[in-house]
Ligand SMILES: Nc1ncnc2c1ncn2[C@@H]1O[C@H](COP(=O)(O)OP(=O)(O)OP(=O)(O)O)[C@@H](O)[C@H]1O
């Protein structure tokens with residue numbers, strides 16, 4: 001197991017370096033002079049040249065990469081042309097909001113997909129299963145931003161009981177920043193008003209994001225459970241008089257979760273990137289929205305930072321998922337067929 | 338001999354989208370205390386279906402049993418409630434699956450799965466600790482001639498060879514005392530030498546524990562080596578039943594004779610050279626004898642009417658109009 005973990009970590013490092021090279025190359029081959037864009041068309045040429053030197057744009061590409069990568073490792077992505085601040089400061093401000101959103105959304109879809117999947121399998125081919133199936137097809141087919149708009153209309157206009165904009169109501173003082181996750185920070189400082197307010201604000205955007213993965217995984221869990229119910233080892237265990245609850249809890253559940261966990265991990269890792277429209281709609285000050293704005297403004301440093309961070313998060317999540325799968329499945333953990 | 342198990346006119350149907358597949362078609366079969374019987378027939382004739390219905394492990398949503406009784410020690414298994422059937426499964430009857438590779442759960446160790454069987458057998462009092470259970474399991478693994486039982490105990494199924502998995506399946510079936518063992522084509526997936534070892538091992542274990550045995554096989558040759566009495570099954574019917582000696586001395590049913598031509602081994606899954614044709618459609622079976630389309634001795638009546646089982650000589654039953 002230890003060998004497996006170190007192998008995966010090692011691979012992860014390689015992938016991050018690969019991504020960074022790719023991003024760097026892309027950011028340098030796109031047309032347009034970043035220095036000129038930063039200063040605007042009317043700036044004098046000497047100022048542009050000055051800035052080019054400052055950004056090391058006058059050096060050969062490999063040297064530029066070394067400058068850039070050593071900065072990245074120290075968390076220095078340079079200045080954002082757009083916000084005129086160090087990119088890292090922007091990231092520190094916007095990333096926690098997206099992480100909080102993704103974590104809560106992940107919690108929602110993991111929890112409810114397991115419940116729905118178990119119910120659908122337990123009552124397969126009955127009306128319960130039918131309803132869950134119908135809901136699932138709808139939930140999978142409708143994109144997150146449509147769900148977001150519908151929720152927005154519903155709770156912003158028709159039935160305004162849950163806040164629909166931002167992370168916190170304006171009349172509530174935000175807790176001091178510790179982790180940047182308002183729910184965590186407010187709990188840590190014992191500020192329950194802020195905690196519940198933040199939770200309410202989280203609900204709709206994370207629900208909008210959770211709907212797709214939720215129903216997809218409920219379907220996967222249901223089909224993997226029903227598949228495994230027909231397996232010979234279940235009929236054999238039944239034949240030895242193993243009690244129904246042990247068969248369900250032990251013999252069936254563990255093998256059935258293996259495919260679901262992999263998909264959950266992928267979905268969770270993609271949440272952050274996919275959060276853009278949902279963040280826009282709910283005015284959620286997240287990094288996904290920030291990243292898209294950076295792209296529209298050709299803010300290269302900011303774009304690189306967002307992609308490197310998303311890439312790193314994706315890899316870390318995948319490693320964690322692989323470890324969970326390996327702990328469930330001895331065939332992966334110990335190698336072999 | 339006192340009957341331990343008595344199957345009477347058992348019918349088992351599978352529901353399919355085209356209608357019911359009437360696979361097991363009213364079979365009668367019994368096993369005495371300490372008796373070893375064989376159930377012989379080609380692939381797809383319903384051997385596994387019959388045996389799984391004894392333990393009631395067929396998917397109840399797909400299977401319909403319109404008629405029949407399975408009397409075990411005086412009570413009908415098909416009419417038992419959940420607790421009663423669990424008692425039978427835990428203490429009385431165990432079955433070795435036809436597919437040892439699929440019979441073991443891939444995500445738990447072999448030892449874990451054996452321990453679960455022991456724990457559920459309910460045959461040990463509270464003083465019987467986990468350590469005792471483990472040593473019981475280890476001993477049972479050693480009994481099937483595995484030389485390093487401790488290592489195997491901690492192995493996962495994918496780490497074991499086919500022969501090992503087959504032995505582990507035997508361990509699970511025999512680790513706690515039972516009265517009847519059903520062995521579904523043990524060793525068919527293995528090479529002939531190992532298969533032979535497995536057969537001899539099974540026989541010695543069953544005899545040592547004074548159990549009854551139902552041995553399922555494709556091959557009359559295998560049955561001849563192992564069992565006292567043989568049932569020949571064709572397309573869900575028992576076509577002939579006799580003591581092993583009598584059956585080989587005087588095979589009556591045309592199907593049995595066809596099988597005899599392929600002793601010692603009828604290849605699994607196929608129709609031998611000895612018999613022409615294929616297993617009939619179970620969804621629209623003929624009203625007559627199911628063997629009729631392939632029968633070299635078919636008469637006109639065979640296509641219209643089912644041949645009843647008739648006593649040819651003492652203890653020798655045959656279902657064929659030739660002897661009616
Ligand atoms: N779930 C099912 N639904 C429909 N038909 C089935 C089902 N399971 C088995 N059958 C059919 O029932 C017949 C008997 O199957 P069974 O497995 O009992 O045969 P068998 O005698 O054990 O064969 P083998 O020697 O190959 O193991 C086959 O024709 C098979 O196609």
Ligand SMILES: [Mg+2]
Pocket residue numbers: 384385386435521
């Ligand atoms: Mg079979």
